[in-house]
Amino acid sequence: MQGGMGSGVEFLRGAPAGVGVGSLAFAPAEGDHCMTSIYGRLAETGETVTVTLDGARIAAVEGREDGPLAGSVLGGPDVWVAPGFLDLQVNGYGGHDFNHGARADAGEVSTELEPIYALAARAGTPLLCPTVTTNSRARMVAALRALAQVLDANPDLDAATPAIHVEGPYLSSEDGPRGAHLKEEIRDPDWDEFQALQEAAGGRVRLLTLAPERPGALEFIERLVGAGVVVALGHTGAEPETIRDAVQAGARVSTHLGNGAHAQIRRHPNYIWEQLAHDGLTTTAIADGHHLPAAVVKVIARVKGAARMALVSDAVSLGGLPPGRYEGGRLEILPTGKIVLADTPYLFGAGHLLDSCVANTLRFTGCTLAEAVRMASTTPAEILGLGVHKGSVAPGFDADLTLFRLPGGEGPLEIVATLTAGKVAYRA
Numbered sequence: 001m002q003g004g005m006g007s008g009v010e011f012l013r014g015a016p017a018g019v020g021v022g023s024l025a026f027a028p029a030e031g032d033h034c035m036t037s038i039y040g041r042l043a044e045t046g047e048t049v050t051v052t053l054d055g056a057r058i059a060a061v062e063g064r065e066d067g068p069l070a071g072s073v074l075g076g077p078d079v080w081v082a083p084g085f086l087d088l089q090v091n092g093y094g095g096h097d098f099n100h101g102a103r104a105d106a107g108e109v110s111t112e113l114e115p116i117y118a119l120a121a122r123a124g125t126p127l128l129c130p131t132v133t134t135n136s137r138a139r140m141v142a143a144l145r146a147l148a149q150v151l152d153a154n155p156d157l158d159a160a161t162p163a164i165h166v167e168g169p170y171l172s173s174e175d176g177p178r179g180a181h182l183k184e185e186i187r188d189p190d191w192d193e194f195q196a197l198q199e200a201a202g203g204r205v206r207l208l209t210l211a212p213e214r215p216g217a218l219e220f221i222e223r224l225v226g227a228g229v230v231v232a233l234g235h236t237g238a239e240p241e242t243i244r245d246a247v248q249a250g251a252r253v254s255t256h257l258g259n260g261a262h263a264q265i266r267r268h269p270n271y272i273w274e275q276l277a278h279d280g281l282t283t284t285a286i287a288d289g290h291h292l293p294a295a296v297v298k299v300i301a302r303v304k305g306a307a308r309m310a311l312v313s314d315a316v317s318l319g320g321l322p323p324g325r326y327e328g329g330r331l332e333i334l335p336t337g338k339i340v341l342a343d344t345p346y347l348f349g350a351g352h353l354l355d356s357c358v359a360n361t362l363r364f365t366g367c368t369l370a371e372a373v374r375m376a377s378t379t380p381a382e383i384l385g386l387g388v389h390k391g392s393v394a395p396g397f398d399a400d401l402t403l404f405r406l407p408g409g410e411g412p413l414e415i416v417a418t419l420t421a422g423k424v425a426y427r428a
């Protein structure tokens, strides 16, 4: 499909050169008709079906072993139909940064936010959580306010944003657990400050990552949970007992387990084993092939299972850009797509989106396609408490869908179409 709403040219700014672009921006899947049919195999069950959409919702899912109904406009017999991938952690992509208000000095980084959604949709992700990271209160407020203004003005992007994720500033200041978060801006939990962040975001902060060992963190977790915010543990060097206390206080998630950690730790007990073993914690993991060895992804997947493991990209603004040096030579994208602090082995965020992570997870863990898709779609929706209407291709559920082919059974994924709330956000 060509056309759409016509922002394709703008979208290309900052995107990798030479990459083909299908239809971009949000358009009804079939002109202005509100009923749309999709034909393919359900990733959840393997059944061949026709999925009928009615506006933003799925109206019906019917077995169709004898071919598509007349009028089906998307899909095909070799196309997998999955609940839309939901990425809980996206800092930016393609030269654009959700933290632009906090990174105004970062040279190549654009202040435009819409292209991040378009690039994510092209990679099969119709739903994402913009992630705002550690900075001064003023800069975090500025980033959240700018984001809220964009979402207020664009209902399609708002529908693609089930939550804003705030990662920091209440994290460990130790080297290792701190990761790439700014040391001088890391601080103790502050309820007044959180309220200012939440107000700037228009109430959209529904996931917050913190380190539970910071003074006041346990009471802060209780207040966040009381306010409807999902609390994740991350960038932490906490003792196992503190991890358990945090879960007792209401924390439910581990953020990118195995990253944002010391390079060397006591073999046991430690915060990784504790979070891995705790049945009260669902974990996220970065399966980009750089952040975790394949064996670690496999162990997390086997221990937690697909119902308690969500794939996140943790993509950053340099993701998707050509290899080379950026930001005055401080950062480098290697030919493999790995993003590092130049001349060091240290990672500076991820350059791949969930389509890569799903394919990697299939290869690294030996899980089924249904399990990998659950980790990309259903479990993240459940983490946000949205599992009653997102994360399954079923009647009454939101029509957020990812359609793809899987050559050879393990990818890489070929994205066929991405729909957000019944509208085509990308079509190859």
Ligand SMILES: [Zn+2]
Residues within 6 Å of the ligand: 167, 179, 234, 235, 256, 260
């Ligand atoms: Zn992080």
